[in-house]
Amino acid sequence: xxxxxxxxxxxxxxxxxxxxxxxxxxxxxxxxxxxxxxxxxxxxxxxxxxxxxxxxxxxxxxxxxxxxxxxxxxxxxxxxxxxxxxxxxxxxxxxxxxxxxxxxxxxxxxxxxxxxxxxxxxxxxxxxxxxxxxxxxxxxxxxxxxxxxxxxxxxxxxxxxxxxxxxxxxxxxxxxxxxxxxxxxxxxxxxxxxxxxxxxxxxxxxxxxxxxxxxxxxxxxxxxxxxxxxxxxxxxxxxxxxxxxxxxxxxxxxxxxxxxxxxxxxxxxxxxxxxxxxxxxxxxxxxxxxxxxxxxxxxxxxxxxxxxxxxxxxxxxxxxxxxxxxxxxxxxxxxxxxxxxxxxxxxxxxxxxxxxxxxxxxxxxxxxxxxxxxxxxxxxxxxxxxxxxxxxxxxxxxxxxxxxxxxxxxxxxxxxxxxxxxxxxxxxxxxxxxxxxxxxxxxxxxxxxxxxxxxxxxxxxxxxxxxxxxxxxxxxxxxxxxxxxxxxxxxxxxxxxxxxxxxxxxxxxxxxxxxxxxxxxx
Amino acid sequence: xxxxxxxxxxxxxxxxxxxxxxxxxxxxxxxxxxxxxxxxxxxxxxxxxxxxxxxxxxxxxxxxxxxxxxxxxxxxxxxxxxxxxxxxxxxxxxxxxxxxxxxxxxxxxxxxxxxxxxxxxxxxxxxxxxxxxxxxxxxxxxxxxxxxxxxxxxxxxxxxxxxxxxxxxxxxxxxxxxxxxxxxxxxxxxxxxxxxxxxxxxxxxxxxxxxxxxxxxxxxxxxxxxxxxxx
Numbered sequence: 001x002x003x004x005x006x007x008x009x010x011x012x013x014x015x016x017x018x019x020x021x022x023x024x025x026x027x028x029x030x031x032x033x034x035x036x037x038x039x040x041x042x043x044x045x046x047x048x049x050x051x052x053x054x055x056x057x058x059x060x061x062x063x064x065x066x067x068x069x070x071x072x073x074x075x076x077x078x079x080x081x082x083x084x085x086x087x088x089x090x091x092x093x094x095x096x097x098x099x100x101x102x103x104x105x106x107x108x109x110x111x112x113x114x115x116x117x118x119x120x121x122x123x124x125x126x127x128x129x130x131x132x133x134x135x136x137x138x139x140x141x142x143x144x145x146x147x148x149x150x151x152x153x154x155x156x157x158x159x160x161x162x163x164x165x166x167x168x169x170x171x172x173x174x175x176x177x178x179x180x181x182x183x184x185x186x187x188x189x190x191x192x193x194x195x196x197x198x199x200x201x202x203x204x205x206x207x208x209x210x211x212x213x214x215x216x217x218x219x220x221x222x223x224x225x226x227x228x229x230x231x232x233x234x235x236x237x238x239x240x241x242x243x244x245x246x247x248x249x250x251x252x253x254x255x256x257x258x259x260x261x262x263x264x265x266x267x268x269x270x271x272x273x274x275x276x277x278x279x280x281x282x283x284x285x286x287x288x289x290x291x292x293x294x295x296x297x298x299x300x301x302x303x304x305x306x307x308x309x310x311x312x313x314x315x316x317x318x319x320x321x322x323x324x325x326x327x328x329x330x331x332x333x334x335x336x337x338x339x340x341x342x343x344x345x346x347x348x349x350x351x352x353x354x355x356x357x358x359x360x361x362x363x364x365x366x367x368x369x370x371x372x373x374x375x376x377x378x379x380x381x382x383x384x385x386x387x388x389x390x391x392x393x394x395x396x397x398x399x400x401x402x403x404x405x406x407x408x409x410x411x412x413x414x415x416x417x418x419x420x421x422x423x424x425x426x427x428x429x430x431x432x433x434x435x436x437x438x439x440x441x442x443x444x445x446x447x448x449x450x451x452x453x454x455x456x457x458x459x460x461x462x463x464x465x466x467x468x469x470x471x472x473x474x475x476x477x478x479x480x481x482x483x484x485x486x487x488x489x490x491x492x493x494x495x496x497x498x499x500x501x502x503x504x505x506x507x508x509x510x511x512x513x514x515x516x517x518x519x520x521x522x
Numbered sequence: 523x524x525x526x527x528x529x530x531x532x533x534x535x536x537x538x539x540x541x542x543x544x545x546x547x548x549x550x551x552x553x554x555x556x557x558x559x560x561x562x563x564x565x566x567x568x569x570x571x572x573x574x575x576x577x578x579x580x581x582x583x584x585x586x587x588x589x590x591x592x593x594x595x596x597x598x599x600x601x602x603x604x605x606x607x608x609x610x611x612x613x614x615x616x617x618x619x620x621x622x623x624x625x626x627x628x629x630x631x632x633x634x635x636x637x638x639x640x641x642x643x644x645x646x647x648x649x650x651x652x653x654x655x656x657x658x659x660x661x662x663x664x665x666x667x668x669x670x671x672x673x674x675x676x677x678x679x680x681x682x683x684x685x686x687x688x689x690x691x692x693x694x695x696x697x698x699x700x701x702x703x704x705x706x707x708x709x710x711x712x713x714x715x716x717x718x719x720x721x722x723x724x725x726x727x728x729x730x731x732x733x734x735x736x737x738x739x740x741x742x743x744x745x746x747x748x749x750x751x752x753x
Binding site (some may be wrong): 194295299300301302303304305306307309310313341344361363364373376377387399402 | 538540541543544545547548551555624629630631632633634655694698699700712714716744745
């Protein structure tokens with residue numbers, strides 16, 4: 001029954017721990033993702049722009065050079081050709097122009113003597129032959145188109161170029177017509193070296209982007225750590241504070257938001273500690289007040305007790321010296337003084353337990369003998385059935401055991417009525433003493449409070465003779481032995497108080513016991 | 523107690539007027555002659571003048587406290603001392619017994635209880651047998667109620683003497699603390715076993731050659747004490 005809330009608390013605590021772990025991870029993850037995205041965007045846009053600028057620059061330089069060469073060669077070679085050249089003349093000129101195809105391939109086209117089209121290519125073999133098919137249609141049209149002459153345009157024909165891709169290789173195709181009825185020339189230049197350069201540039205940029213991504217991930221980790229470490233410290237400190245270690249403080253460094261949070265935490269912990277200290281000081285003060293008060297009450301009580309006894313003897317003496325009118329008054333004073341004595345004695349006992357100054361004085365005791373003595377000393381022999389074998393020994397404080405027994409049996413007699421049964425059993429290393437009465441039992445709503453101080457079952461109940469501290473003191477006396485008392489109702493009717501005591505109470509709790517070693521020699 | 527026993531004279535040292543007056547009243551009614559003192563100093567002075575049979579001593583006294591009064595008395599006298607203490611389970615009792623007190627009662631004390639303790643303590647000095655026993659160098663003369671060690675008289679309080687007598691009556695036999703409490707202190711039930719332990723310590727200090735490794739009064743673990751004849 002009592003295990004359930006503890007189990008539940010443990011479970012929810014475990015769940016909290018797991019969820020907080022997840023939250024930490026996801027914050028870390030989010031930081032890494034955001035850093036990564038920023039780095040990726042920056043790297044990709046930077047390298048993209050750099051790549052395109054570079055590509056344009058490289059290609060433009062290469063093609064400008066090639067086209068300038070081509071134009072010059074056209075003027076110096078194609079321009080000197082006859083109006084109707086032969087194929088051989090054209091091919092020779094084309095080879096001359098293209099440095100035998102070292103710089104670029106050249107195709108020259110002219111009109112033969114008979115009006116046919118004559119071609120001359122710089123290609124050495126038929127395979128790498130540069131033919132008119134390789135020249136895009138649009139380029140051919142543009143090259144052979146006669147331009148209108150104007151103030152802005154002094155030439156009939158212009159040099160045109162176009163980039164084409166054949167397979168994976170980019171090519172530059174250019175064409176021009178010799179002004180004044182010369183042949184039309186076309187050039188084809190492979191841009192593969194440039195493309196290779198640009199490729200390696202793209203690779204480098206890609207690798208740089210990758211490195212930037214890795215760097216950003218590492219940076220994100222570091223940033224997450226710098227943020228999460230203080231958060232984690234804060235979490236640990238909050239948990240310690242929750243466990244009651246109120247002196248927990250965080251070291252505050254820096255002026256950032258986390259430092260602010262740490263400062264706030266420290267202030268909260270400080271005020272909490274102060275409040276708890278104030279509360280326990282008040283508690284301590286009120287306890288000391290009760291202790292001092294009962295102590296102060298004792299001095300006049302000692303004097304009154306000594307004198308009431310004189311009064312009592314006077315009453316009991318058969319001389320009749322007391323006025324019959326006064327006698328009830330004297331008897332009342334005597335009996336109430338006794339009650340006041342018990343109350344003060346019990347209060348002192350309770351304050352000793354509260355202050356932790358109660359001590360055990362242990363002795364080896366025959367339990368059956370002790371119970372018999374306890375019953376006998378209070379003239380309860382007729383009202384109590386003892387079910388105990390002699391010879392069950394236990395190491396206990398005999399006075400405290402007597403207090404427990406007297407309270408339990410006295411309570412059973414008062415509320416349950418005789419016969420009260422006391423049984424003693426051994427249970428492993430424990431001693432089990434059960435006190436069962438024959439009464440109506442304890443109401444369920446009262447059961448949890450039977451050991452409370454000054455607890456009255458109901459206002460309608462007659463004021464009991466006890467101090468209201470008896471069962472509470474019995475329980476404290478069991479606790480100081482490391483034992484326990486439980487109250488329950490027997491299925492057969494009547495209340496059962498079960499006292500469980502360890503048979504060998506730890507000797508650490510005792511003092512001034514004779515040394516154990518010296519007896520072994522005899 | 524026969525009728526011809528002289529009325530015991532007590533010295534009551536108690537600082538509180540009300541308690542002193544009430545206890546004086548009560549003890550006088552029980553048949554004692556009571557002299558009173560309000561402080562330790564006055565008590566010690568009265569002790570020298572009146573030579574009472576027994577002292578009832580409050581622990582909490584202004585000036586020199588009860589423990590110190592007890593120690594000073596024990597330097598010269600072995601007369602019985604009963605302490606009046608406020609608490610029964612704290613250090614007061616232990617210190618009081620170590621200072622040499624024979625018994626203690628807890629306030630608020632009933633006159634009858636105090637009277638019973640007083641009479642029990644006084645009975646310890648009464649002679650019972652007329653023989654002597656020897657344990658090593660220790661000679662217990664039950665006729666003269668004296669104990670000598672190597673021929674020197676030992677100064678024992680009546681309680682210490684009674685404890686030694688009870689042990690010597692059953693040499694070699696272990697007596698439990700509760701048995702000793704009944705025999706020596708006449709505590710019927712639930713006596714304080716610390717009384718026995720403290721008295722044994724004091725007795726050992728007087729009769730043993732080396733009190734820390736006793737050869738006469740031996741501890742029997744889990745039982746109590748016994749008196750041995752040294753080998």
